Amino acid sequence: MTASVSDPVLRLVEVSKRYGGVRALERASFACAAGRIHALLGENGAGKSTLIKVMAGVVQPDEGRILLQGQQRQFSHPQDAVAAGIACIFQELSLLPDLSVADNICITNPPRRFGLVDRQAQRRIAQAALERAGAGDIHPLATVASLPLSKRQLVEIAKALARAPKILILDEATSALPAAEVQRVFALLRRLRDEGLAIVYISHRMNEVTELADECSVFRNGHEVASFPAGTRSDAQVVEMMIGRDLAHVFPPKPAAQAAGAAPALEVRGLTWAGRLHDVDLAVRPGEIVGLGGLDGQGQRELFLALFGVLRGVGGEVLVAGRRARIGGPRAAKALGIALVPEDRKTDGLLLPMSVNDNLSLAALDRFSRAGVLRLAQERSAVAGIVRRLAIKAGSMEDAVGTLSGGNQQKVVIGKWLLNEPRVLLLNDLTRGIDVGTKQEIYALVRTLADEGAAVLFYSTDYAELIGCCDRVAVFYGGRIVRWLEGGALTEHALVASALNLNEEATA
Template identity: 55%
Template sequence: MDLRGISKSFSGTIALNGVDFSCRTGSTHAILGENGAGKSTLIKIMSGVLQPDRGEMHLNGHPMRFWSPAEAAKCGIVCVFQELSLMPDLTVADNISISDPPRSFGLINGREQKRRAEALLARIKCEDVNPNTLVRNLSLSRRQMVEIAKALGMQPKVLILDEATSALTSRDVETVYGLLGDLKNENVASLFISHRMHEVDRLCDTLSVFRNGSHVDTFAKGERSSQEIVRMMIGRNVEAHFPPKPPPRQALPFFEIENLSWENRLKGVNLHLGKGEIVGLGGLDGQGQKELLLALFGVLRGVGGAVKASGSAVAASSPYEAKTGRTRIALVPEDRKTEGLMLPMSIADNLLAASFDKVCSGPFINGIKEKAAVEDGIRKLQIKVNKASDAVATLSGGNQQKVVIAKWLMTQPDVILLNDPTRGIDVGTKQEIYKLMRELADAGKAILFYSTDYAELVGCCDRVAIMYDGVITRELSGEAINEETIVAASLNISAQTAA
């Protein structure tokens, strides 16, 4: 597939500027760059979601122009977007075959549709997913795998994966690795967008770097070091990946979690946070970390145990009570698209969604206060916007995440809960978030930080609490915070045993 001179602008902002790009069959090709570099615009043009302002696209030497994803899919170009396209109120089987369901006598053949779904799910080792289950009842990781099964069902010649592993469990990530190897042997071209350099290094044979809407370079794996690639992506040297930690200290307990339980997911969690402390939540995915954050934010019902702040009970029976109580709590959720943002609404409305009471005079919004608050949020998080009145959906993934974080910081929280906040964003924005976390901690905030990236736990956290089967089995501090110890504790074994 070849693209020549592709350009695209949105409201005067250049997203792609005369880009040339090629990929070949039987290869796995990484597309790298910061959020806003033009990667998403490029793959949306390739897959028929957008049409270029200028330029040409050729498939197997023939000129092509796709006016819809359906047209692109008929030619074998299929994209698994970071924003899932599944319909939550339909079954898994319905979603997998939605573009071309099997028919008998003009009617959808439900039995054949289910059989087809079972075969595709088995191919990606998701036999535990019932084809008759509604998608809304699946975890984010399982929904992502269903999205991949749906793409495979279209028999792609060019498969585009946009951060397809960022929401997956470690087991599912390994499955996707194997799948890409199989597709390479089947002469399929795979385009792989990821901000996880270890994945790119393991999977991809060719790498292309984009920056500010331009194609910087394409090269074979191994021709550039990781540091060189990062410099190409962000246009500057990266001196330090994580901000320096303060010297180890014994923080006085401020936010205390005592014997917290919920159904069979939390089984007596005990943990405390100190003011000015970043405490990491580690462990294999699905051990209760997400449920713990939701319970603390008042989302779950029937939670047992106690939560205290400065010795007084915290009664957060709803998110509203959590954000407005005497000890204010904020949660940056796992999925910014569905849980953190209202995509069709403006950037300004999203920024103020949790704190409209702070910009009101009586029952009415004070326009001066509103404008000042929005400008302050954009400035503090360095959110790249054209106009605050633009829909938040027009922003890159990293800037959308900044909007979610800024929204909750506007509530002036005392305790900040972070659920994998750097998932699917570029290295430059990640570093901005790491720096912000440390600045918030230095300002006296208590931060509970769940991450599926062990390097983040090592680099950012003053302590790390490892969860296993709904309880905290080990707390790490000082030199014990290293990837080997975290992995061993996550498997509920000692580092010595692992060695």
């Protein structure tokens, strides 16, 4: 018999946690039951991450109780929670990139033989965990660093399942996955639910919550606002609970079509690289947002890296403002007015231990320097202007940027490039792991930047974003652009069919 929420396997009762003067949780309560998928909703900074860190033994609460199967427990270390059957997959991946997939999956408890790690047994364990996670195509001996972000997230799920948990907590575990792999993960989570696991699921994608969850709890400002069966509240009602205000519209209105004769700010002709990009042709005009669609791993990331000067041996031509450009590295790209917001802000976009101020000014230090001396007053004034413009929320500009919420961290990544006043913006999965309120702010910002004359290339794994934000979308398949979609043809049906490289009749 399936357990009900009135008989929870895990319960948190009036839990509070403060960091200095910041209140992360204030007398917050939460309960989840075996055989149920419980969605935990709220903006970044609402307390969700702190709550699951309390469940996982990463953070000890200042007040409150943790009850596991009715018994009060205290987790002073993450291993205590793991031993109790709680596995947590955080948004910040815990993988060691230079080790193999098998090493990562078994790192906390590797199988041993004669006192040494049994490599064959470890590989078997890893392969079984990968197959259970729907990622049997990932080789156990591959290094994590060689995998794209979407595959790394599947390895993280496999790592959690290898611990045979009774309670599985997922924090934005599908945020970097394309639609096809999301469905594989959903099928896995439903199977685990039917096997009796209690699953706590955090996502900022409302369609995922609607499709997957049995129960929902909404948090705001460290408090539980409401808990209810999934499907008993409309999306608009849920969003209003999350942000405390009505979300009148998500995407800003698109302007009239750009003049056909406007000269492109960025033009790519026959771009080719290492068997991953094949004769890519595209042009982006000032004021235009051009989307990159298609399944993950079809060349979109490589296109961004080629345009930012990261890749070597790139063939074809790149023209910036009508002039052929030789982009020998990121410094050359920056000098041409090109900015890249990467897909993984924590690894590639920010220096987490450094301050908010230092991260914001890092890409523009040459603007604030004279004869090698930093002009602090000019730097601080420019940074303050960006903070106001993007509404970046931080206790102090000297706080480590790693202490900010995910949405505010992403604003810092964007803001550091805005100080350079770029003409071309390369935006790689810009809103991954960001709450709906901050997403709306970022959508409006991107449209404003385009209206001010920037040319924007915009890749997203979320079809709604491509439809709502972009003027045109180039769909990639196998490193090529297989179809352009715009106007009335830019629909989710057409995006999915084109991503699978189906013929046009299949999209009718």
